[in-house]
Amino acid sequence: MVAILICSLFVTLFIVAFLLDALRPAIPPLPEGPWPSALAIETGIRALRAAPLPARETIAHGFSTGDLRFQVNAAFPCIPRSMDHEAELLRLILRSNLTEDRATLQVFNCGGYQGVEKTTNVFLPRDGIHLAIRSGINFQIPQIMHMTLPITVPFLSLLVMTGALSVWSIWRVNRPLAVLAEYAETLGxxxxxxxxxxxxxxxxxxxxxxxxxxxxxxxxxxxxxxxxxxxxxxxxxxxxxxxxxxxxxxxxxxxxxxxxxxxxxxxxxxxxxxxxxxxxxxTEAFEAVELGSLIESLCEEFSAVGRNVLYQGAFRLPCFCQPVSIARAISNLVENGLKYGQNVKVNAWSHDERIIIEVQDSGPGIPESLQQAMLQPFARMDQARSSDGSLGLGLSIVHDIIARHHGTIEFRHARPAGFIVRLILPQRLKAQQRAIHSKPAVSSPLSSLPSPQP
CATH class of the missing domain: 1.10.287 (Helix Hairpins)
Known part of the structure; x- marks a missing residue:
């Protein structure tokens, strides 16, 4: 909108400059008021006085126009009216320029002559010259346009720009909102x-x-x-x-x-x-925990009841997370590993401001074609396993927990045998506090991340 407004202003200035140059009159117009009439009267009087007496009447008739009429030795019909400011100003100009007629010059207003509402009459007794001037301001169309263009054109341009931008802005905002409202009505x-x-x-x-x-x-x-x-x-x-x-x-x-x-x-x-x-x-509150100790204690609980679970990871892994949810996710992965394999190893380390947790079992693992599907609730590779009461919720719960922590889940097959589930969590505080709106993608293989050192 700002760019459109600035460009429109430059276009307006260009149009104004072009019109001022195009409408400039070839001959400068006379100024408004009595000065043009006084100049014409003075020129006509001097011309009549310079002409022979027999030719004065013909010359006076030739000088006459619709606004300025000359007549010799015969007065124009006149219904006297009070003097106005323009007639008084004309009298002062003529007395100043016609010094020889200063004492005898007469200027007076008349009305009702040949359909004209008002005229200003001038009489010079010394030569018997009578003049009738129709009052009016000496404005010409080019002059009017030349004087008003700098105001009217920018004003009209700004009016058009403001109206167009207002309509466009309202349409730009209201149209997507109307679509959104229509979709919201049908959402239920x-x-x-x-x-x-x-x-x-x-x-x-x-x-x-x-x-x-x-x-x-x-x-x-x-x-x-x-x-x-x-x-x-x-x-x-x-x-x-x-x-x-x-x-x-x-x-x-x-x-x-x-x-x-x-x-x-x-x-x-x-x-x-x-x-x-x-x-x-x-919803569980986020808090700062030492993740290494948390995972180790979880593995020791499995070992205490005779399960073969070993923690081989690092300690002092500070992480801002939901500790109960993270413990549940790791516990689900360990239980799945013990269900399909005999031994489970848990590893954890930090790299590039991320915490990487690996849960490795000795089972057959999940085929690559089913890895995405196994993250959905109630998904099982073998539907016959429902006889043990399993609903296929373990990996989906892990998936939701890691998504809430803005992390990712990755799968890979271990060599020579076994299966590894890798959890990648952000370690920074700000990253952990963000609201999670999308679920993480599952990717394989894990070539982008380094393996832990023995």
């Missing part, structure tokens, strides 16, 4: 519509970008709820079918201990789904 019953195109001023684009992120989160949440209901329904179908068959068949298959096992399995599934929903609503 249509959360999967296409994102709104980011347009308009910077602030409006930020609002639209935030709305698109909110719509994407709502759509993702709706998909997760749908997947959860479908997964729970699918997983509950098997134990319910078994219970129904046991009741129908009776005998040992309907023993209370056997039926209680299926009921406990169903209860475990429902509790897992409810815990997942409750965890999504909880």
């Amino acid at each position: 019953y249509d959360s999967v519509s296409a994102p709104i195109q980011e347009q308009g001023p910077k602030e409006v684009r930020r609002v639209i970008r935030a709305f698109n992120r909110m719509q994407a989160r709502l759509s993702t949440a709706a998909e997760e709820r749908t997947r959860m209901l479908m997964s729970v329904s699918h997983d509950l179908r098997t134990p319910l079918t078994r219970l129904s068959m046991r009741v129908e068949m009776g005998g040992e298959d309907a023993a209370p201990e056997v039926m209680r096992h299926d009921l406990d399995l169903m209860k475990q599934m429902l509790n897992g789904a409810l815990a997942f929903l409750k965890y999504q609503r909880e």
Whole structure:
């Protein structure tokens, strides 16, 4: 808008300069007021006095115009009127220039002569010369245009620019806001519509970008709820079918201990789904922790109950994070490693203002084609594993925790065997305090980051 306004002002100055030059009169106009009439009267009188007496009447008739009439030895009809300022000023000019007629010169106002409302009459008794002057300001169209252009053109230009910029600004702001309002009206019953195109001023684009992120989160949440209901329904179908068959068949298959096992399995599934929903609503405060000690203590808790979990990482790893959430994420990875492998090693170190945590197990790992899908809630590589009460929420919970910390998750296969899950967290305080609106991408391999030194 500033650029348009400055360019318009320069264009206006150019137009004004061009018009002033184009409308400049070839002959400068006479000034306004009685001076042009006094000059014409004085010239006419001197010409009549210089002419022979018999030719004066003809010359006076030739000198006469619509605004200035000469007549010799015959007065013009006159209805006397009071003297005005212009007539008085004309009398003073003529008396100053016609010194020989200063004592006898007569100037008076008349009215009602040949349709003219007012005339100023002049009489010189010495030569019998009568004059009738129609009063009026001596303005010419080029002169008027030349005098008013510096004011009228910039004013009209600014008026047009202001109006055009106002209309354009209102349209530029209101149009994307109207589109946003229309999308917001349909958001309640249509959360999967296409994102709104980011347009308009910077602030409006930020609002639209935030709305698109909110719509994407709502759509993702709706998909997760749908997947959860479908997964729970699918997983509950098997134990319910078994219970129904046991009741129908009776005998040992309907023993209370056997039926209680299926009921406990169903209860475990429902509790897992409810815990997942409750965890999504909880928010933990960020605080400064020593991450090395936290991971070591977590590994020692697994070792205390006979699990083969070893921490090989560094200590003194200050990090601003949610310690309970980070501990839960690492615990989920360790539990997954122990479920599919016998041994789990945890490593952690800092590099380039980032903290890198690796959880390595001796299991087969996740195929590269399924790594993205395994980060979604209720995703399992083997659907038959629902018999142990698992809902496939472990990696999705880790994914959400790392996303909240503005980190990333990476997968790779260890050599000669095993699988490694790497968590990369920002170490800086400001980076940890930012609000997380998007989930991290999964990338492989890990050539961009260095491996820990033995």
